[in-house]
Amino acid sequence: MDGCPHCAGVGEDRLWEGATHRVVLVHQDGFPGWCRVIWNTHVGEYTDLSEGERARFMHTVALVEEALRAELKPAKINLASLGTAMPHLHMHIIPRFPDDPTFPDPVWLPPVRATNRALPPQFSDTMRARLAVLDPAG
Amino acid sequence: MDGCPHCAGVGEDRLWEGATHRVVLVHQDGFPGWCRVIWNTHVGEYTDLSEGERARFMHTVALVEEALRAELKPAKINLASLGTAMPHLHMHIIPRFPDDPTFPDPVWLPPVRATNRALPPQFSDTMRARLAVLDPAG
Numbered sequence: 235m236d237g238c239p240h241c242a243g244v245g246e247d248r249l250w251e252g253a254t255h256r257v258v259l260v261h262q263d264g265f266p267g268w269c270r271v272i273w274n275t276h277v278g279e280y281t282d283l284s285e286g287e288r289a290r291f292m293h294t295v296a297l298v299e300e301a302l303r304a305e306l307k308p309a310k311i312n313l314a315s316l317g318t319a320m321p322h323l324h325m326h327i328i329p330r331f332p333d334d335p336t337f338p339d340p341v342w343l344p345p346v347r348a349t350n351r352a353l354p355p356q357f358s359d360t361m362r363a364r365l366a367v368l369d370p371a372g
Numbered sequence: 373m374d375g376c377p378h379c380a381g382v383g384e385d386r387l388w389e390g391a392t393h394r395v396v397l398v399h400q401d402g403f404p405g406w407c408r409v410i411w412n413t414h415v416g417e418y419t420d421l422s423e424g425e426r427a428r429f430m431h432t433v434a435l436v437e438e439a440l441r442a443e444l445k446p447a448k449i450n451l452a453s454l455g456t457a458m459p460h461l462h463m464h465i466i467p468r469f470p471d472d473p474t475f476p477d478p479v480w481l482p483p484v485r486a487t488n489r490a491l492p493p494q495f496s497d498t499m500r501a502r503l504a505v506l507d508p509a510g
Binding site for chain 1: 416417419427430433434437438441448449450451452453455456457459463468475476477478481
């Protein structure tokens with residue numbers, strides 16, 4: 235759809251790409267490791283997917299969550315599928331740390347602190363290797 | 373766990389209750405129809421559940437989303453599992469409307485308008501009837 239950033243997908247740092255959805259690393263200041271699972275076509279809601287598609291989408295979300303927990307040991311994972319302004323299904327998977335800009339509040343609130351936390355070396359390569367087990371048809 | 377509101381569950385308006393999780397109607401000013409699917413035991417993350425438990429949890433989330441879409445015709449559904457301050461797995465299912473207090477921004481931001489939108493009569497009864505198809509062992 236014209237004007238939809240998730241249809242355009244320009245400038246994304248893709249960790250995995252399948253026929254129906256993809257995984258992107260979001261480079262958001264203060265929130266290292268923030269990932270998104272994005273449905274490739276312009277579908278608005280989770281329940282617009284078939285049951286099989288929902289299962290594959292959430293399987294990928296879970297694999298990303300498990301990878302982030304293993305690699306970054308966050309205090310918490312936040313999951314969120316919002317897209318209120320531009321309905322194109324995507325799930326944020328956000329590792330949260332006590333020193334992140336809005337902890338323990340939602341990431342959308344104004345920052346109350348800065349953080350210098352950085353991703354470990356090879357993080358992207360490790361994530362790509364972990365996600366390579368996904369079915370590319372999925 | 374002591375001090376966890378989702379373990380205590382006091383004062384909840386429960387729309388459905390199963391052996392492993394439950395559905396609650398949240399009476400939040402400005403956001404009629406806001407529901408939560410809450411895991412009954414004090415589990416922190418989605419991926420702390422087994423694959424079968426994840427499937428049942430998300431099946432219930434989808435059923436709530438479908439029911440809210442059918443009954444309220446929202447502009448968008450927001451899904452969110454945060455729990456950063458108190459990790460006890462629950463998914464918010466939030467119908468969004470152009471006249472809601474923070475539309476199209478996340479519901480956690482300060483309100484920019486008031487709304488008089490109310491739930492239709494019998495909404496709770498209709499939701500209970502729709503959710504009654506769920507397996508009470510789930």
